[in-house]
Amino acid sequence: MQYKLYFAIGIIFSISGFTESLSKTKEKEIKDDIVQLIEINVNPKGELHFIAGFVRVAFHDCVGGCDGCLNLRDSNNAGLDVYVEPLETVYAKYNTDLTRADFWQLVGITAIERSARNCRACIRPKLVFETGRKDCADSPDYKGLRTFPMGGGHADINSGMIFLENAFGLPRTDPKLATALIGAHSLGESHASASGWNGRWTQNPDQITNRYYKNLIKLRWSQIDLNKGKPGVDPIYQWQPGKFHSKKQNIFDKRKKGVMMLNADLAFAKNLSTDATGLSGCPVSSKCKDQPDTAEWVRKYADNATLWEENFAIAYMMMIRTGYNATDLHATTAP
Numbered sequence: 595m596q597y598k599l600y601f602a603i604g605i606i607f608s609i610s611g612f613t614e615s616l617s618k619t620k621e622k623e624i625k626d627d628i629v630q631l632i633e634i635n636v637n638p639k640g641e642l643h644f645i646a647g648f649v650r651v652a653f654h655d656c657v658g659g660c661d662g663c664l665n666l667r668d669s670n671n672a673g674l675d676v677y678v679e680p681l682e683t684v685y686a687k688y689n690t691d692l693t694r695a696d697f698w699q700l701v702g703i704t705a706i707e708r709s710a711r712n713c714r715a716c717i718r719p720k721l722v723f724e725t726g727r728k729d730c731a732d733s734p735d736y737k738g739l740r741t742f743p744m745g746g747g748h749a750d751i752n753s754g755m756i757f758l759e760n761a762f763g764l765p766r767t768d769p770k771l772a773t774a775l776i777g778a779h780s781l782g783e784s785h786a787s788a789s790g791w792n793g794r795w796t797q798n799p800d801q802i803t804n805r806y807y808k809n810l811i812k813l814r815w816s817q818i819d820l821n822k823g824k825p826g827v828d829p830i831y832q833w834q835p836g837k838f839h840s841k842k843q844n845i846f847d848k849r850k851k852g853v854m855m856l857n858a859d860l861a862f863a864k865n866l867s868t869d870a871t872g873l874s875g876c877p878v879s880s881k882c883k884d885q886p887d888t889a890e891w892v893r894k895y896a897d898n899a900t901l902w903e904e905n906f907a908i909a910y911m912m913m914i915r916t917g918y919n920a921t922d923l924h925a926t927t928a929p
C-alpha cells in the first residue's frame with residue numbers, strides 16, 4: 595500500500611525536523627496540487643467530496659496534537675484512508691519542504707478555501723498557514739488511541755463540549771467557539787460504511803455555508819434508528835427532517851432528502867436528554883427544550899454568517915495550533 599511506502603521517508607524527516615520556513619511561492623505550488631487532487635475526485639452527485647474529507651483529516655490529526663499521525667485502525671478514524679492515501683502522492687513531492695503534520699494542515703486550509711470558490715453563500719475565514727509542526731516517529735501511522743467524544747455521533751452536549759475543550763482549548767464557559775467549529779459539518783457527510791451514520795448535514799456538502807445552522811434551527815427533526823428491525827444489533831440514532839410518525843417512521847420532508855443531523859449536532863440546538871444508547875427523551879425536535887448555553891449561538895450563526903466566519907477562524911486556528919506554542923510556528927515567507 596502506498597501509505598506504507600512513505601513510512602521510511604516520514605521517519606527520516608520526523609527525526610531531522612524542518613527548520614526553514616516555507617516560501618509563499620512553495621505554499622502556492624503545494625496548494626495548487628491539493629486543489630487539483632480535490633477537483634479530479636468528483637463523486638457521482640458531481641460534488642467535490644474530498645473537500646470535506648480533507649478537513650476531517652486535518653481535524654483528526656490535531657486530536658492529541660497535530661503530528662502527522664493517524665491510527666487508521668481506530669474506528670474513530672474509519673473512512674479517512676480514502677483521503678490519506680491519495681494525499682501521500684502529493685506529499686511525496688514535498689516531503690523535503692515540510693512535515694506531514696504541516697502538510698495535512700495546509701490540506702485542510704486549502705480545502706476550506708476551495709469550498710468557497712464560486713460560492714456566494716460561503717464564508718471565507720482568515721486561516722493562516724504556518725509551519726513548524728513535528729511528525730510523530732511513525733508518521734503517518736500511529737498505533738495508539740486518541741480521545742474522541744464518547745459515542746461519536748451519539749455524543750451529547752457535555753461530551754461534545756468536554757472533548758472540544760480538552761482537545762483544542764475551546765472553553766465550555768464561553769461556547770461561541772465550540773459552536774462555531776462544529777459548523778465544519780456544513781461540509782461532507784456521514785457514511786454507513788465508515789461511522790455507520792448516513793447522510794449529509796446540508797444539501798451542498800462541498801460548500802462551507804451557514805446552512806448547517808439554518809437547518810438546525812429551521813427544520814423540524816425526528817429521531818430514527820437506522821438499525822430498527824434488525825435483531826441483536828445496537829441502534830444507530832440520527833435525526834431526519836420531517837414529521838415523526840409513530841407507526842411508519844419514514845415520512846420525511848422530501849425536499850430535504852438525504853439531510854440528517856447526529857445527536858452530536860442537534861445537541862448544540864436542543865436539549866435532547868439522550869440515554870446511553872443515544873435515544874432521545876424528546877424524539878421530535880420541536881418538543882425538546884432549547885440547549886441553554888449553545889442554542890443562542892446556533893441562532894446567531896444562522897442569522898449572521900459573518901459572525902460565524904470570524905469565530906470559526908479563531909476556533910479553527912486554535913485547533914490547528916494544538917500541541918505548539920507561538921514560537922514553534924512560523925508564517926510562510928515572501929516570495
Ligand code: HEM
Binds near residue numbers: 647649755782856
Ligand atoms: C463533537 C465533536 C464531533 C463529533 C462527535 C463528530 C462526528 C462525526 C461523524 C460521526 C462523522 C461521520 C464520519 C463518516 O461516517 O465518514 C463526521 C464527519 C465529519 N466531521 Fe465531524 N465530528 C465532530 C467534530 C468535528 C470537527 C471539530 C470538525 C472540523 C473542524 C469536523 C469535521 C467533519 C467533516 C468535514 C466530516 C465529513 C467527512 C466526510 O465527508 O468524509 N467534525 N464527524
